[in-house]
Amino acid sequence: MPKLTSTVTAPGTADGAVRVPSVPDLTGIDLRTLRRAADPGLAVAVEEVLGDPGGLEVTWYSGGEDATGRNAPGRP
């Protein structure tokens, strides 16, 4: 059975700071495992998504009358 890689710490930077990935490593995880998984790292990522689903609906665009970047409707 594939195992879920959920790591909330990763190699430090040159200045000693710890990098915290916002997406857990789910490569190699099958869908059955994903469905059952109650891993803390994955749970944090899920709460981030469900807490701000509008954050996914951002478009970066350029040209026309506009320039790079805008938020989707409903976003400040």
Next chain:
Amino acid sequence: MTAERVDGGLAPVPSPAALARLARTGATPDDLDLLLRGLHSRRLVLLKSLLTGLDRHPEAVPGPARARFEEHWRLLERAEDHAPAAVRATLDYPPVGTWLARTLAAVGGPALPGRLEHFGAVAAAAALRAGTPFELTLTTRGGQLALPGIGALAAPAPAVRVTAHEHTARLTTPGSRRTAAALLRTGHRVRGVGPGWREPRRLPGSTTLLDDLDPFRAPPDGVGHAALPAAPRAVTRDEPWPRLWRSALSLLRATDPRRAAETTALLRCLVPLAPTGPFGQQARRVSATFRAAPGAVLTTLPDGPADLAAVLVHETQHSKLALLQDLLPLHRAGPHAAYRVGWRPDPRPLAGVLQGTYAHLALADFWGRFAGRAVLPPGARHDARARHDSYRRQVAEALPILLESKELTSAGREFAIGMQRHHAGLARDGGTGAADGEPSPFGDVR
């Protein structure tokens, strides 16, 4: 339910060397592989979020719709058992990300059951690619059944029956014995024939699709102030997209082979945009990337190959940075628009400053290299040099915002310093040294 953990595994964040390469707007094949692994992990996080949302709001989805969702999920699992790469390719296809974003935005609301129906088409597309036999009746949307990355059947019926075997499949409408479309699988590619069947064209020299069919290929509210929608096949079939693509890719390979390689590695689909929005407002030279759909470039018809090459360079950076930010947060800034930049009259949030600076740095690099090509006529070289100068100037104005920001993470600071170094290198290597602060004559840097 118990948590499953790996034995000492680490999340695949980019190494400092990889981060430095990405900051220079470059990437090795390994860097790109890391970004694509992050893309798949992100897609699975969104799927898990959908499952969690459904469990938290059981009242939002009527029993029959929930039962269909479960049937579709089981099909996806079976397809994965058979051919995991085929399922991954389907889930990671950009319009599937857009559909997931729209569906997650509807969790708990009345629109959710309708949005969920498309999951059946996603599962069917994966199973068709995998060669998994199945039978399924799928709901049509807007008079068609669209199978992501495979094609669409125009069907004046509320549903289409799909009967799939290992190598072939048949699409019929309920009550009719006539086959509306017959599909044939070769490898993980599925092609079809039949009245009303259309499929995205594969762009020459790549695996990138010209997607003018998928209902989720563009943001629901369109792109830009003109709210440009995706252009339909009726328009795009008469436009020279394959020829432009071939020429743009050839130009990109001649100018910077590594950038051409990164473009073809990351780009899954090119989505033509209509030149006119729903309120009649027209716009030219518009291109876009949707955060939920990295790997898709949305663009109006460019003026020529060089313009399309620039669009590909520009939008590929947005995809790269979106994927990198998911793997390794570069900033913790919110959406508050607080910073003035040279390419827009209104204040921008830090995320917008970072995205714009990065894309423009790549464009400055591209146009500088383009201007250095001796085979070009003097006029084209002069024009390229002017574009290089313009983009370089915009980046020079925006970099201090990033370098002085308290909202960058330590990785973000490393990244900004890397961009600054690359920018300094561009200034040494080329450019006419136009004075900072002059109005920019080119498209997205005004």
